[in-house]
Amino acid sequence: MRYQRSRLMQERLADNRQRILLSARKLVSEGGFRAAQIAAVATDAGLSTGSIYRYFPSKAELFVEVLGEAVRHEIDILRALVQAPGSAAQRLQRAVESFAGRAFDGPFLAYAFIAEPADQEVDAERIRARRAFGDVFETVLHQGIASGEFPPQNADVAAACIVGAFTEALIGPIGHARGSRQDRGEVIRTISRFCLQAVSGRQEVPAAPGKARRRRA
Amino acid sequence: MRYQRSRLMQERLADNRQRILLSARKLVSEGGFRAAQIAAVATDAGLSTGSIYRYFPSKAELFVEVLGEAVRHEIDILRALVQAPGSAAQRLQRAVESFAGRAFDGPFLAYAFIAEPADQEVDAERIRARRAFGDVFETVLHQGIASGEFPPQNADVAAACIVGAFTEALIGPIGHARGSRQDRGEVIRTISRFCLQAVSGRQEVPAAPGKARRRRA
Amino acid sequence: MRYQRSRLMQERLADNRQRILLSARKLVSEGGFRAAQIAAVATDAGLSTGSIYRYFPSKAELFVEVLGEAVRHEIDILRALVQAPGSAAQRLQRAVESFAGRAFDGPFLAYAFIAEPADQEVDAERIRARRAFGDVFETVLHQGIASGEFPPQNADVAAACIVGAFTEALIGPIGHARGSRQDRGEVIRTISRFCLQAVSGRQEVPAAPGKARRRRA
Amino acid sequence: MRYQRSRLMQERLADNRQRILLSARKLVSEGGFRAAQIAAVATDAGLSTGSIYRYFPSKAELFVEVLGEAVRHEIDILRALVQAPGSAAQRLQRAVESFAGRAFDGPFLAYAFIAEPADQEVDAERIRARRAFGDVFETVLHQGIASGEFPPQNADVAAACIVGAFTEALIGPIGHARGSRQDRGEVIRTISRFCLQAVSGRQEVPAAPGKARRRRA
């Protein structure tokens, strides 16, 4: 006797959930966790505060998901690049440039990813995220070391250095790259060369410019 | 008599101010900004909450100064190393290792330095701090490029990469170096080689181990 | 055809109403009023929250009826026992033991009956309920006093004492009888003797054990 | 160098704490836990909501103390009466009448004592309270049984019955004694005789009337 939940309804529900996630993401990226109170998220999403709790059990869970969703997407892309054919150096370069490019375009992820959140649960998710990124880079480093492309090195620490390097360069406050005060391609190539030289110990000729096209996030 | 009392008074005032700063710093380093409420700082400093406001106009100003003080100290050390005689590579290496070593030993500075503070004013100070560190490294890079030691590169962005690399490696959550799970010297040498190779494009033979002595912060 | 549908409909309506009452009762008995939110009742009854409001104008009214229904059932049984033939003492004993036995088996009624409800309206119903129980016992007391079986006494207050005595003994927190830590028969006989002696002022020989059979609520 | 906290100050502090407890107690006794929100307590005590938390860590702790304080006071009185010289029956009678008298005068304690609180911690305290009262009566019962004054009986359950009996008679909603619709002495004597006859199985001649004087709580 249950009424069939109409397709429209289902869409609206999924829609709301997504809108909440987007609003939360937007607010954090614009004003940090400070600016992302439940009430603000609700208003931005066009809902009441109570409705947020229909979709997420708590503020912490909401932001864990915001972070997790962004990270998962990023990791998927990185893993694909890292598993593609090519030398370790090429694959590392592609991964760094791809990541850096998106971070340049939409500083949100990297921002949330650096920020100290107000909540322990979110903090834990942030740690998982950083470790996940590091793991991807560590994989290529190990492959490069094994194949003799890269000299032996502490891949663990080096991977952390890579993550830190472009994080800081792109979104950290001294990242002069902020906005578009510097040429996108130039910044990204600098970062990728930095990382490649760092792990290979060889002078790297940056990939032909113009390949990494600007793409909106 | 009156003069004497006044001098004592002044000393006590200066003393209290310093004690407040130290307590604030200690609390942040131990538990983050979350743990550094005015009341806690006051208790730790052996003063009343009201007294804090005799020395600092607001919580934000207090923490701006906490951060600023720590950074100034660090910058002084770095600048001395950078202005000492030696090749650009040597000076860069010394600066990186010195900074990294202190961060390894006492994660406070680096922590506060990454943390998203509760307050916009503190945030602004954090930006200044990161920029100041970057500037020091940028200086050496420019010198190295000018002297031909380093290939031409975007020194601005590269400096940010350096700061980011060791920040993440040492105190970021994937910094496996946390605690003492990894050998201090090994971690620091990995980082310094990473940075040197990154900017020089040459395989670097790390400095003889044992030179960088452990020192408590 | 239309008539048939209508009858089915009516049956379904009555059915739903009953299911809601049962679910509400079950939830209160298991977790107190705390656990009996409208949404939980609806889920348990296999209906939507909105539907609850088709059958009951408000949460308060629902629980007033839950309580009232349970009490009415209990009162019917008690009245039958009290109007049966026999001495006042016998009838009183039967009533007390019958009530106590059901309370021992299914603490729901007694629980709701003591609990401070979330709502004033339910509170009022609770008062009516207690008064109704008291009235039944008062009736027997009056009869016993009239017949000379019991000494003259304030039947009103004594009836309240009876209700309080077994309520507390059976479900109050010091009612060690909770669960089955004590022998059911023993507890019930103690209570009934307590009440009988209290009103008769004579040593009572408890009824032969084994008469009051355990029955699930 | 600490300023001496003035006696006045100390008095004011102790005063506030006491005022909060009194306000909380008053509100519960008047309108149940429903009416005792932190904001209401604060207003009643002439303080801000925040100030409540200077004196009590949480709402639950506040009400645990409200209940505990009242109970401790009551238990002290009961224990003194129970340990005084005299027969078990006399001591039991004095205890019951004393307790009943105060409950008649100020229904607060007994009310809170029956109410189902909104909070588990308070609930736990309530259970302790009831058990404590029961224990006092159980003690006299055991003594009376040992001395042959009372017939052998389950003292545990009987003690619960006593507590329940006058609780219900006095403050329970069927306690017609509410307000002063019935004569105070008459009600109290009825209760005490009820309890005495219940445990002794003998007709009790109530203590000479006029002895139990009305006293404000």
Add this chain to the structure above:
DNA sequence: CATGAATGAGAATTCATTCAT
């Protein structure tokens, strides 16, 4: 008619800042 998503008025709690003593 049934549904269940949306609402929004509370309620508890925290903590920077003020100010009477």
Add this chain to the structure above:
DNA sequence: TATGAATGAATTCTCATTCAT
């Protein structure tokens, strides 16, 4: 001048009730 008690705005979360579909 130092103190720390008092303040109260801000924030998260709950749940009875309504109403568009």
